[in-house]
Amino acid sequence: MTTDQRHRVFTDQQWARIEPLLPTNAGKRARPFENNRRIVExxxxxxxAGIAWRDLPREHFGPWQTVWKRHRRYAADGTWGRVLAQILADxxxxGDIDWNISVDGTINRAHQHATNTSRPEQDTGATSNYKNLDDRECEPAGHGVGRSRGGLTTKIHHAVDGRGRPLAIVITGGQLHDGVILSQVLxxxxxxxxxxGRARTRPDSVLGDRAYGSRANREYLRNRGITAVIPEKKDQVAARKRRGQRGGRRPAFDATAYKNRNVVERSFAYVKQxxxxxxxxxxxxxxxxxxxVxxxxxxxLRQ
Known part of the structure; x- marks a missing residue:
């Protein structure tokens, strides 16, 4: 059973980077994982391709049940989060990470196959790289699906480095405002x-659009020693001018640095391929x- 080039996503060089980072189940009271590359591909x-699991070509990837079970297991035990963490560490x-990061969220429609589960109507459904004590991903109550103007939707929040490569991925319901989730994304x-040495968790600066321009977000970034490159909302400008001297000074804003915020939009363009x-x-x-992830x-790996 072989996988031709048309059905491959990883190159040989990329697979050589991640293969040692994946669990093999060796040494446990269970059958060791076989054909790991075929399963991950x-x-x-x-x-x-956006196909149903049952439609995976058996001649290239083997039984679809095996592929699905491996993906479900890796999702639950945080395997891919650890793989990404090691690649980021390297x-x-x-010195390859630009710590002037950009943040944003993109909304995606949830298919009816994703929504036939019980869920609280207004649950935010946020899930990220947080782990509980046994180092497993935690499924949110709302499954990251919310009801917005476009119907049942989900949202992917990204924090990307200065070259548009993801450092953080958070999933929420589509109704959740981007600015509310900033602290969790960071x-x-x-x-x-x-x-x-301790892991690095603090960027040099954060670039975001006006959705992130609340006073609470600016104070949060200032308390962490992070430069905020976020334009003011029009209503905030008007309110500050109405108050005159009591309105305080205009927040610092680096318009030149802000021009690079579009890298997060480009990261979403790649994700949606x-x-x-x-x-x-x-x-x-x-x-x-x-x-x-x-x-x-x-x-x-591409860069």
């Missing part, structure tokens, strides 16, 4: 050190997020 191909050691940034991410078919938020891993 099947996971990535399913999201790239990039940071090489809390998801954790780049371990290669060797001794995978049809299984542009439209959500997964019931579980942790499974959907795991695919977004695989996409982020590929983005870093």
């Amino acid at each position: 099947g996971i990535a191909y399913r999201y790239r 990039a940071d050691t090489a 809390a998801d940034i954790r780049v371990p050190r290669v060797g001794p 995978w049809r299984g991410l542009a439209t959500r078919y997964d019931k579980l938020a942790i499974v959907y997020r795991a695919a977004a 695989i996409s982020a891993v590929l983005t870093w």
Whole structure:
């Protein structure tokens, strides 16, 4: 059973980078994982093509049940988060991360196959790289699906470095305002050190559009020693001018640095080339997020 080039997502060089980082199940009271590359290629191909799991070509990837179970397991135990963390650690050691980051969110329609689960109507459904005590991803109550003006939708929040490569991925319901989730998106940034030392969690600056320009967000960034490159909202400008001297000074804003904020929009353009991410078919938020993390891993490996 072989996988031809048309059905491959990873190159041989990219696979050589991530293969040692994936669990093999060796040494446990269970059958060791076999054909790991074929299974992972099947996971990535399913999201790239946007097909149902049952429609995976058996002659290239084997039984679809095996591919699905491996993806579900890797999503639950945080495997892809650890793979991305190691790639980020290597990039940071090489001085390859631009810590002037950009943040934004993109909304995606949830297919009816993703929404036939019980969920609270207004639950934010946020899921990120947070782990509980047994190092497993935590599924939110609302499964990251919310009701917005476009119907049942989900939202991918990104924090990307200055070259548009994801450092943090958070999934929420589509109704959640981008500015509300800023602190959680930044809390998801954790780049371990290669060797001794604590992981880096604080960027130099944060570039965001007016949705992130609330007073609470600016105060949060200031308390952490992070430069905010966020334009003021028009109503905030008007309110400050009405108050005169009591309105305080205009927040500092670097218009030149702000021109680079579009890298986060370009990162979403790449993510949505995978049809299984542009439209959500997964019931579980942790499974959907795991695919977004695989996409982020590929983005870093390409560069």
